[in-house]
Amino acid sequence: MLLQMDSITKSYGSVTANSQVQFSLNRGEIHALVGENGAGKTTLMRILYGMESPTSGEILLDGKAVSFASPADAIKHRIGMVHQHFMLFPTFTIAENIVIGREPSKGIGFDRKAAAAETERIGKLYGMPVDPWKKVADCSLGMQQRVEILKVLYQGAEVIILDEPTGVLTPLEVKELLVAIKGLAAQGKSFVLISHKLQEIMEVADRVTVLRDGKVTGTVDAKDTNAEDLSRLMVGRDLIHISRNEASRGKKVLEVAGLSIKGAKTKPVLTNISLHVDEGEIVGIAGISGNGQSELIQAISGLMKTDHGVIKLLGQDVTGASVGSIRERGLAHIPEDRYQWGVAKDATVTENGLMGHTDRHQKLGILNGSGIRGMVSEWVSRFGIKTGSLSTKAQFLSGGNLQKLIVARELAQHTPFLIAAEPTRGVDVGAMEIIHGELLKKRDEKGAILLISSELTEILKLSDRILIMYEGQIVGELDAESATEEQISLLMAGGKAVG
The missing domain is CATH 3.40.50.300 (P-loop containing nucleotide triphosphate hydrolases)
Structure with missing residues (x-):
C-alpha cells in the first residue's frame, strides 16, 4: 500500500467535516472519492495536500507516518494536486507555467529553451504532448487541464489528486483526459479522483470510496458496483427518475x-x-x-x-x-x-x-x-x-x-x-x-x-x-x-x- 489516511478527523469548532475517515491508495491505482456537496471530500484532500491539518488521525506514506505543514511539504513527498479552478498564468507560455518554481537557469537568468525542451520531454514521456511556446490564454480548457497535470508531474508527483477534473471539458476532451489518466496509472502513477460524474468514475476508477456527512459509507471495487448503487451510498436513498412532459408552448x-x-x-x-x-x-x-x-x-x-x-x-x-x-x-x-x-x-x-x-x-x-x-x-x-x-x-x-x-x-x-x-x-x-x-x-x-x-x-x-x-x-x-x-x-x- 502506497498511502493510508488512518482515522482522519477534522473539526471546525462544533462542525465536523471529517470523522474517523479511512482512505488508502495503492501504487498505480485510480481511487475515486465521491459524495454529496459538503460530504468532506475536498477537506480530506486538502489535508493530504498540506492545506489543512487534521484534528486527529495520521497519514502513512510507504508505511511511515508523515505530516504536511504546507503544499510544499506534500510536493516534497511527491504528492501533487490539480485544483478544480486552474491555477495557471494566462500570459505565460505552457513551458513557463510548467516549470515555475523550478525554473532551469542559464547563468543568472531563466533558460527558456531548456524549459521548452523539458516540457516537450515530459509531454512525450507521459503521452500528453503540448506546444511549450504557446500561451496558456490561447489554450482550450482541455489543454489547460493537461498543463496542470504536467506541472505536477514535472514536480515529481507520484500521487496526483484531481478535483473535479472534467467539470469544464467537452465530451472529446473528457475522453482524452480519461485515456491519459489510465495511461499514467499504467506507468505507476497513483490518482485520487474527486468527481460527481459517476459514469466517468465507472469508466476509469479501480476503487471508489463514498463519503456522507464526513463519514465513509463504503469503499468498493469499481467492477463490483454501478452508478445506481454509488448514488444510493451518497444520498442514502434511491434517486427519483424525472420524466419530461411534452412541451406546451405559448407566446x-x-x-x-x-x-x-x-x-x-x-x-x-x-x-x-x-x-x-x-x-x-x-x-x-x-x-x-x-x-x-x-x-x-x-x-x-x-x-x-x-x-x-x-x-x-x-x-x-x-x-x-x-x-x-x-x-x-x-x-x-x-x-x-x-x-x-x-x-x-x-x-x-x-x-x-x-x-x-x-x-x-x-x-x-x-x-x-x-x-x-x-x-x-x-x-x-x-x-x-x-x-x-x-x-x-x-x-x-x-x-x-x-x-x-x-x-x-x-x-x-x-x-x-x-x-x-x-x-x-x-x-x-x-x-x-x-x-x-x-x-x-x-x-x-x-x-x-x-x-x-x-x-x-x-x-x-x-x-x-x-x-x-x-x-x-x-x-x-x-x-x-x-x-x-x-x-x-x-x-x-x-x-x-x-x-
Missing part, C-alpha cells in the same frame, strides 16, 4: 434578432445571432466553452453592450438596457461563474439569498429580518444546502452548496424568463436531481428557460429544442427528442449535421 418570451458583438481583435465574438424562447419550453445551447455562449448570456442580461441586433423580453425592446431594468422586466439569471457573478463571498448566506428579493421583504426602507431568514431557511431545507448557519459567510460554503443557494434564489424570483447557465456545475447527484426537477417544474408552469450547459446529457435531458454554437454563430438547431450526442458533438466541433 414568445425572449426574442433575439441579428445580434452581433465585435471582438477586441478582428474576429467578432457574436455574429448575427437570432433565437427565441417561448412560454413553456427549455431551449438548450450547446457548444465548446469560448464559442460565444458567455457573451450571449451577458448581452441578454445587460452585462455587455451589443453592436448590432435587437433583444426583446415579453415584447419590450431591452437592447442596451441596464441589468436592473432587465431583471425588473422579468429576467432571473443563474450565472455560469458562481464566484464572479453569483455571490458576494464576504456576505452571509442570508445576505446572498436576499439579493433580488429586497422589495418583497422591506417596508418603508426597513428589512423584515424574520421573513428573510424564513425564506432562506426554506431554501436550505428544500435544496439540502449544507451550512453551519444562515450567518455563515458564502466563502465557507462548498462550491456545490453555493451553487444550490444561487439556483434557489433565482428560481424563487418566479420570473417569466430564466437564464440557467451551468445550473448543476459542481453539484452532487442528489442536488442535480432536485435542480433538474425545479427547472422542469418552472417550464411546466409556463416559464421560459434558456439553458446553457457543457453537459450534453443535461442538455438532452432537459431541452425541448437544442441550438449549437460554434465560433460565435448558431450553426444548428435540433429537436431534443431525436438529437444524439454524436450529432451535437459534430456541430460543436464545426462539422456539418448528418441525417
Whole structure:
C-alpha cells in the first residue's frame, strides 16, 4: 500500500467535516472519492495536500507516518494536486507555467529553451504532448487541464489528486483526459479522483470510496458496483427518475434578432445571432466553452453592450438596457461563474439569498429580518444546502452548496424568463436531481428557460429544442427528442449535421 489516511478527523469548532475517515491508495491505482456537496471530500484532500491539518488521525506514506505543514511539504513527498479552478498564468507560455518554481537557469537568468525542451520531454514521456511556446490564454480548457497535470508531474508527483477534473471539458476532451489518466496509472502513477460524474468514475476508477456527512459509507471495487448503487451510498436513498412532459408552448418570451458583438481583435465574438424562447419550453445551447455562449448570456442580461441586433423580453425592446431594468422586466439569471457573478463571498448566506428579493421583504426602507431568514431557511431545507448557519459567510460554503443557494434564489424570483447557465456545475447527484426537477417544474408552469450547459446529457435531458454554437454563430438547431450526442458533438466541433 502506497498511502493510508488512518482515522482522519477534522473539526471546525462544533462542525465536523471529517470523522474517523479511512482512505488508502495503492501504487498505480485510480481511487475515486465521491459524495454529496459538503460530504468532506475536498477537506480530506486538502489535508493530504498540506492545506489543512487534521484534528486527529495520521497519514502513512510507504508505511511511515508523515505530516504536511504546507503544499510544499506534500510536493516534497511527491504528492501533487490539480485544483478544480486552474491555477495557471494566462500570459505565460505552457513551458513557463510548467516549470515555475523550478525554473532551469542559464547563468543568472531563466533558460527558456531548456524549459521548452523539458516540457516537450515530459509531454512525450507521459503521452500528453503540448506546444511549450504557446500561451496558456490561447489554450482550450482541455489543454489547460493537461498543463496542470504536467506541472505536477514535472514536480515529481507520484500521487496526483484531481478535483473535479472534467467539470469544464467537452465530451472529446473528457475522453482524452480519461485515456491519459489510465495511461499514467499504467506507468505507476497513483490518482485520487474527486468527481460527481459517476459514469466517468465507472469508466476509469479501480476503487471508489463514498463519503456522507464526513463519514465513509463504503469503499468498493469499481467492477463490483454501478452508478445506481454509488448514488444510493451518497444520498442514502434511491434517486427519483424525472420524466419530461411534452412541451406546451405559448407566446414568445425572449426574442433575439441579428445580434452581433465585435471582438477586441478582428474576429467578432457574436455574429448575427437570432433565437427565441417561448412560454413553456427549455431551449438548450450547446457548444465548446469560448464559442460565444458567455457573451450571449451577458448581452441578454445587460452585462455587455451589443453592436448590432435587437433583444426583446415579453415584447419590450431591452437592447442596451441596464441589468436592473432587465431583471425588473422579468429576467432571473443563474450565472455560469458562481464566484464572479453569483455571490458576494464576504456576505452571509442570508445576505446572498436576499439579493433580488429586497422589495418583497422591506417596508418603508426597513428589512423584515424574520421573513428573510424564513425564506432562506426554506431554501436550505428544500435544496439540502449544507451550512453551519444562515450567518455563515458564502466563502465557507462548498462550491456545490453555493451553487444550490444561487439556483434557489433565482428560481424563487418566479420570473417569466430564466437564464440557467451551468445550473448543476459542481453539484452532487442528489442536488442535480432536485435542480433538474425545479427547472422542469418552472417550464411546466409556463416559464421560459434558456439553458446553457457543457453537459450534453443535461442538455438532452432537459431541452425541448437544442441550438449549437460554434465560433460565435448558431450553426444548428435540433429537436431534443431525436438529437444524439454524436450529432451535437459534430456541430460543436464545426462539422456539418448528418441525417
